Amino acid sequence: MNASTHRQHHVKIVESFDLAQFELGSTTKLRVSMVGNGIGGLISLPVVILRGVEPGPVMGLTAAIHGNELNGMRVIQKVIAHVKPTRLKGTVICVPVVNVPGYLNNTRHFNDGYDLNRVMPGKRNGTNSQVYAHRFMTRIVAHLDYMIDLHTASFGRINTLYVRADMTNPDSAWMALCQQPQIVLHNTGADGTLRGAAMDRGVKSITVEVGNPNAFQSEMVDDGTTGVLNVLSRLKMIEDDEQQHPGEPVVCVSSYWMYTEVGGVLEVYPQLAARIRTGEVVACVRDIYGDLIEEYRAPEDGIIIGRATHPVNQTGSRVIHLGIEGTIDPTRPAPAAGPVDPDVPNGVD
Template sequence: MNTFYNIPVIKQLDLESFEANSLSYRWLQIVSNGIGQPIFIPVMIAKGKEEGPTLGLTAVVHGNELNGMSVIQKVFAELDLDKLSGTLVGVPVMNIPSILLNERRFLDGADLNRIMPGKKDGNRSQVYAHRIVNRIVKHFDYMLDLHTASFGRINSFYVRADLSSKIAYQLACIQNPQIILNAPPKDGTLRGAAADYGIDAITVEVGDPDRFQKGMIRSGLSGVFNTMAYLGMYETKIEQEEEKPIICKRSYWIYCDKGGIVQVHTKLTQKLKKGDHIATVRNVFGEVVKEYYAPEKGVVIGQSVNPVGQTGSRLIHLGIV
């Protein structure tokens, strides 16, 4: 078997080939770059003593989403194999080309989380997405896909899940999020591609982009161990917060229709009433161009922190409770 930095290289994820009660690291060759060098995805495999389900943890589908990578690293660092049943698979970085460039999107400008499951004979991003799904994700029984906000925005600790699924709802609740958003996976997401394989999956939004946030990482870590306990994979108690999450049936972004210097006045998880003041836009001379107000009752899931906003820029992500 070929190795890279003393870690074996594989082209397919064959979970049956790993021994019980073992922790293994692999480089999975996914594609080749423009001069023929292989591009590897790191994969972490923990197999318990007893049979059980396979839980997949994925992160950095967007290249600027770092908190999820740290969550996966810490899960495997704290894992006690003697308490594990089934198989835990961690993929700390899905989008290798983009994390190296500190870019959110793939090399050809595509959002990988909008083109899943990709195409076998498609363009660069489509082939990459197709191989992620077929070489890694399809082997899972359950999946937690870890994300963050995009550049210039911040997020609460919240979960996207199809709440018509009882399992997805339970998985969402035991993450102990601040907000749970009902979001059927029909938009080309990795979660949607997993659902097409019959995999129960949720998206966990672990804070802000391009940084490591200790509190958010701690919350994500707790959610993973809660998930393993819920699935009967790990000998531990489910840690439940006293404060229940806010359940949102839907959500949408509010945009500015006047460009300028933007000041958002809300806070994450703030509950709004219709007419509450949410943002002010000023021109370069400091004069107020327009004030923005909540169009209806809701809660702030995420918001912009970029003060320079062209017409059409995002203000707040409003969840409808």
């Protein structure tokens, strides 16, 4: 038998774990069994537990709940390489790929066609994705005090480095600022998101959007890694000096996507993080011969959080993700993140 077949032979598969079972100052690679597949095998989550030498908080790092959003996986690998459990206070639970079937299929969605980040916290007896979500909550999230969920834009679109967080929650707010993002989008995690489900259970959480899908972008990955390490150092879990924020991020109190109303070839003009004014032309659709069919103008002043890059446009394709700047009123609850309809994600995680 070929040696590579057994390269991960030493990684133990468990159904659940108790953090006290791991040695102080140790790194443990595990697989946590999730569900059975169609040949009676196991679909299991790769997990790394960094258990420190002194008591402290439990931080969860999660990536690729959308299976094609990959920068976060590399962020987590870099954090694992950087953090020395012999000098760590508390525990870091790392899940570089949450949606294992989606990751293997190169798709955003789970392998039953549902968005795993719309079915949280799942159901004990439910559909494929609901059961998987429920087990993720009970087997991983149940251990956590804090969580950083790493995402990217979706196929055919690109994002700034931005954070979604409830900025009226003091813990989410400082975790968000530690990411040194270009933009913070102030909202609660919508129903069904991992962030929302974790916050409902008292796990202080933010969502970090680290660039573009289906790729590793090394600068974005480095910025994302710095953001995670900043949170660990602010919590005194590691001794690194926290990197100072270069400037205040732009805070958006709401956001939405503009969609095309005709089919054709789409060209979007503004760059990421550009500020645009009411009435400014942001995109056009041409017919296949190059003649202009329609222009799209900004309905109000805002900042470009994300934008389409894919020119092939069927009616109803996304154009820009427009953030609306504003000031946060700490006495008012954060707005909900757009409609919950999974097919019309108006800027939800």
